[in-house]
Structures are given as C-alpha cells and as structure tokens.
Amino acid sequence: MTSDRPAFVAVDWGTSSFRGWLLDATGTPLAETRGPEGMLHCADSGFAPVLAAHLGALGADTRLPVLICGMAGARQGWIEAPYLHTPTRLDALHEGAQRVETAGDVRILPGIAQTDAAAPDVMRGEETQLLGVTEPDFTGLVCIPGTHSKWIRIEAGAVASFATYMTGELFSVIARHSILKHAVLPGADSTASEAFRDGVQRARTAPARLTSSLFGLRAAQLLGLQQQADGAARLSGLLIGTEIADAMSRLGAQHPIRLIGAGALGELYAAALADAGLNTTIVDAEHASRRGLTRAAIHLWGAHFS
C-alpha cells in the first residue's frame, strides 16, 4: 500500500450534517469537507448532487469508491441499507453495504437493530464508530454520549446488546419548553462542576426518581436551597446520572469502557463515570467514524487499493 495516494472517499451522512474525507489506503485523511446537507435536507434536493458537490470540494477522482455510513441508509434516506440484527459481528458490517444506483461505486453501510420486544432499539452511524474503536476480539462497553446517547455491550467483536437514552434531547426540551426554563439558564457552564456531580450522584442513588427530581430542582430554588446559576449543571447531572445508573445495571459494569466523544460532553461523561468508579478511554467521534469506514473499505476494496 502506498500512503499519500487517494484510495477512497469516506462519508458520515447524518440527519442534519454531511462530513466527507478523502483517504489513502491506510485511512489517513488527505482532504476533508463538511456541510449542513444532512438527510433531512437531501429528502428535498436529492442525494446525488450533494455528494457530487462534496467530491468536487475534496478534489476526488470520480473513479474512486465511496463508502457512506449514517442516515443516508435509512428508509427515508438515499437507498435503504436494511438493519443487521443483534448479535452481529462488527467486522461483518461491510457485508450489509448497499450499492447505490448512481455514477461510480457508491455504497452505504447498514445500521443495527435490536428486535427485542422488551428493549427495541436502532442505530445508524454509531455501528461504524464502534468498528472504528474496537479490535476484532474486543470485549467491553462503548458509550456514545449525545442527543440520543448509546451504550453498547460488545463481546468478542460482536454487538451483543445496546440501549439508547434520550439524554441530550430531554435536556434541550425540558430546559426550553417546561417550567424548568425558569430554573435553567441558557448557555450554562459545561464543566464537571460540583452541581453537576451532585446531580449525577442523586440520580445514581435513586435513578427511578428522575421525574420527581426535575420538579425538585425548581422547588429547591424557590426555597433558597439551590442557585439558579447551577440549574443547567444539575439538570445535566440528573439526566446523565440516570443514564449511567440504568446502563450499568442493564449492560453490566464491564471493563474496558471506551467513550466516543472528545470535547466538553465527553469530559462530563468521563467525570461522571469516574465518580462511579469506572475508568474510560476517550476517543474522538470523527476519528472513530473515519477509522470504521476505513476498516470496512479495506474489506470491500482493499485488494484494489494500489
């Protein structure tokens, strides 16, 4: 394999964003492009023109293969790449890739579904990050914080089970649309403050109490027991603590734990997990996506990379 020479294009095509990289045969990025043309945007404008524009921005030879992960493969996306079902090996993801009827060799990786009536769940995009942060024989947990946080139990390189928590989205709708808008100031500090850690601790102690602790946040301020300036950190702590408590009891506090998501949110989770006695390794999310796309691309086309 020759480095520095473009081998393929990797794309993480989400609900509301497009991120693309021109990569060499080892997965080293040579150029990158990004934009707001996510699945929702493309439902109107079409997917092919958006991809063509970004390939142009990358200066990519149109004969290079393109591998896509994320919502472009949803039923309401470009073409549907049907879900694989748990348990499923991560190094078999590429076998579920769907080829798009368009110019060149463009394929979309599948998501993973948990078709379990007691715990139905789906992911699209995160499976590729999982492939990027785990070795073929990895056993442990992966946490992907965000709007819809995901916890995944991986056994010997296969996704055994997973759970999604609406943590980030609940923070947003509660802070903006509920009575707590008076108790949670916008643009609050996102460091692991004492108020955040106290919220996490309360939630871990009584994780079934969330819908009452939320009202308690408002009541505590009315009674002068807590400060409005701490409201956002406490709300964040309550939601993240509830998530961690349930994930641990459900998936088992199995080491190692890999945490996908550098930046402020990753730091908050790392601090919350450390307080729970759990050590994590933090991995950058885009790095994870690129690495997963590269591993799948090598399976699909590696023999032809030159």
Added chain:
Amino acid sequence: MTSDRPAFVAVDWGTSSFRGWLLDATGTPLAETRGPEGMLHCADSGFAPVLAAHLGALGADTRLPVLICGMAGARQGWIEAPYLHTPTRLDALHEGAQRVETAGDVRILPGIAQTDAAAPDVMRGEETQLLGVTEPDFTGLVCIPGTHSKWIRIEAGAVASFATYMTGELFSVIARHSILKHAVLPGADSTASEAFRDGVQRARTAPARLTSSLFGLRAAQLLGLQQQADGAARLSGLLIGTEIADAMSRLGAQHPIRLIGAGALGELYAAALADAGLNTTIVDAEHASRRGLTRAAIHLWGAHFS
C-alpha cells in the same frame, strides 16, 4: 347553622384559572363562578378587580368573608402566604392564613414546603384539597394526578412527606417537542387501554429505564413491533408507571389511598394502581377544594356563621 343561607365565599385561585363558590355554613354550594384569570393574568391586571367581578357574578354580599387557596398566595401572587413546613397538621392550615389589605375580610391559605435538601418540594392549593379529603385522624396516601402529580403521605392528620412528579408536563413537552412527536399522535384515546397498561407495567418493572424506554417507543414503531396509534397511550403508561413505582418505594404502599381527580385521568391512575395491587378511592378535585376551604373557614369564622 342555617342551611341555604350564604356564609362565605371560597376561591381556588390557580396559576391559570379562577374558581369561586358561594357556600352556606355547611359548605353546600349556592352559586359558582369560574374564569381564566389565574395568577399569571392577575400579575398584570391586579387581583382585587378580578375578585370583585367574580363576587358580583356570585351575587355575594360584599360583607361575606372570602377564603382563597392556591397560587394567589405565592410570592408572585396577591400577597404571600408563607409556606408551612412538613410535618404539619392539616387542621392547622387556617392558622397560616394571611389577611389581604383590601375591602372586606379576605384571607389566603398557605402552601406547604418540604425543606429537605434531599427532596425539596412545594405545594400550593393541594394542601387544601388534602384537608378536604382526610379526616382529622387519617393515616394513608393521597395521590393528586396532573401536570405536576403529587403523592402525599399523611400520618394522623399531618402531612408527613410528599413528592411531586412532572408527569403531565413531561407528557406534553415530549409529545410536542421531541423526536417522539412522530410516534405520538395528538388527541389519542385516554382510556386504560392494553398499550397504556403495558407501558405502566414496563415502567414498574424497570423504573430507572424511562429515558431509554422513551427512545424504545420510537424504535419499536420503526421496527414494526408497535403501532403509532398506541404511541400516546404507551407514553402515558411509561410516565405514570415510573411515577407510581417511585412513589410506592418512597412513601410506602400504605393503605388507604385516596385519589383526587375524577374523569379520564383519575380513571387511568385508578387502573394503573389496581394493576399494581393497590385499591383507591376516587374523589372529585373541586369537591376536595371546596370541602377543604369549608373546613378551614369554619375554623376561622364558624362562630360567626349564622
């Protein structure tokens, strides 16, 4: 005491509503009036003119005493009637009534606060309903379903402790502002359907799982495991089941249980509690308010009722 003769005026003055009754000395209503002039409205227009207009609508002699409960006694209300603190006897509520500097004898009953750093909580208006549905030596639980559901443990006629759950408000903001708006149809059936009971059962089995079960509701529909038509009932079941599970573990599944709130919501709670093996007595909320106001009024002015 003479019946059929007006003795006093009782008012339940909430955040967004006004309800008033002309009552005889036994608490039997002779006339009633209601309107949307809650505390939020009166913060601009003033409270005295609103009361005067409703007294006119009742045809009440302006010399009759007026007893008010609810948000009119909040800090941002007409005058503040400072909270009593748990534990507090319900038949001592009238001792905390504040007299308003206005024409006639107008008094506002206090709310109750739980100034406990581990479980801070407040109520205003519900304490009067509690007085209305419990005998002086009552021991047991009272549940008041609603936007902010309340569970109260009463020991020998005193409020020992209580907890508020943001159940109704969370239903509303999640159904309207989160990704679940696609999974929850507006105007859904409010009977205790199988989907509702299944949601309650899931939540009672794993009450710490709420923020994940919410995403599961969407995932189950994507995977064809559940119907969109059942989404609202399931969401309602998950939230109410979580509330019941925590309230029971916190306050003790102590009998008897009085449920304040006739109508569809009361029926839903009664069904959910029955499935949990708990029998309830349902009491109408307005009846409870009127009866509580009457008991307090008899303490305050009963000797002068003629």
